[in-house]
Amino acid sequence: MDSKVRNQIAKTFGSAVDDLVVELYSETQGGSTVQEPEITSRLCQRLEDRLDGTQVGDYRMSITAQSLPDRGHRSLEKITGADLYVAISVEGEGGFDKGLFVQAKYDRNGNVEELRDACSRMTKIASGQGSYVWVYTPTGVKVVSAEQVLRSNGRLPLQGHTRTMSGHARRILDCNAGTRSWGVQPLPRAERRSIIAGQLRNLRTPQALDIVIEHDG
Template identity: 45%
Template sequence: MINGEAARRKVATAFAEAVDELVRDRMDGLVEEPDITSRLGQRLEDRFDGQILAGHRVRVISETVTSHGRGSLEKPLGADLYVALSVEDACGLTTTKGVLIQAKRRDRLDPAGLSKQCRRMMHVTRKGSVAWIYTRTGVDVVRATDTTKKEWPVLSASQFFDAVLKCTLGDLRRVPNGSFGNRRALKAMLEKMGADNAIWLELQEQ
């Protein structure tokens, strides 16, 4: 998606710092995971929408639903957050990856329960399912496929965004229909995935 290593890492680090900062702030209280997760989209919108980052113009939209349609995967899936990340290169070619996220606080983590929820997400996408573990220092990321292991390899938030932008994480099939900014398409994808929150980020090479 972004071939240049320096630009990719700059973008990944910027997104990660915003996410980690919000999680650190909220973890100081007794808030539940849904409160933290619901604020992430607005944080990214406030900080990056319309900005130029590593030679890319950033656009961000987020969506939240309180109920899901009859055809949603809410009960069997139970993802907390759906993220779509699009990159448009200088030739106008756009690549979009979708990621499903199950979010948990570290201090209230049930490893067996999380592993079970991640297996449900993997029925939809193995390439694009992860767990975000909220800690007092930020976000630890575990690939859903790794939650079946005795010890879980952990990625930082920066490594997570870098992996998506490098096309080693995320699913090309689980993306909204239509061009960026189509909130109807984003909401439809969110309801289909049974998640409560969605974030769609786009990077346009300048």
Template identity: 40%
Template structure:
């Protein structure tokens, strides 16, 4: 996705800081993880849509579905949040990936329940699903394959986004079928995955 180390680090740090700031703000109150997760897309859209970051033009769209109806897949798939990312280099080469996220407040987390939710996510994409642990200091990230070991967060949010942008996390098969900005495509992904919240972020490298 982004091969330039400096550019990748700037993008990763910026996205991570925006979300860590949000989590720290919300964790000061008695809020549950759905309240925090529902605000992630808007935070990224407010901070970055239309801006340039690390030599890339950023576009962000978000989508929230309040109910999936009677045929909802939310329960069997266990996905809280869907993150889609597309990167286009200066030569016009585009790479797109999707990541499934289960979000939990770390304090009081039911690891047995979380393990079952991760098992369901792995039925969709074995290695490209993660858990975001909301803490007073920000977001900690665990790969879904590590949850059964009850490992404390093995990386911070900056490291997570760096791995996504390095093309080491993410499933090329789990991306919206339409062009960027196609909300119907994004809604289709949400419905298929049973998630309520989604962010689709596009990074286009700016020549020169």
């Protein structure tokens, strides 16, 4: 996959995420009407609806959203500290299978200890390269690494460097973000869905987004 196509895919994905978060973001007046978990759940499903089957150059994107089947008490004890598990496979020359874990927060997040604890648990399981915070803002998503949060006072928005969602997606495609230890090998869609559902149950991570980018030229 050449640099131009990586840029196009990253921009396509990042723009879709930002557009949906802008639509779903809930202002503070009168209290938030849409909480972070609901934004994350809706975001995953709408990304599947909007981008599944999208063609970018000679590549086709397949996107599947999943939720934790068990909504019982134990499902709420998130072992990873993550709200979202993202599996991404790029097939063909220079391809890879990687995963990353995401803690999602509004930009007005006030629970510093909760955020730092979540970031600490994510990095223990997925390393710093596989652990991120997606900060929901009125203009889209800002991305910081879990390690950045742990080095700071934990308050959002963090002072200093943040990435756009498109920039974050480009780093994943450039193999500078995400961890291969949580990747899922290319398999028929139903089999990948089954594997990821099992990971959600075992880790009690509420949401998953499975992204496969296949050469279709």
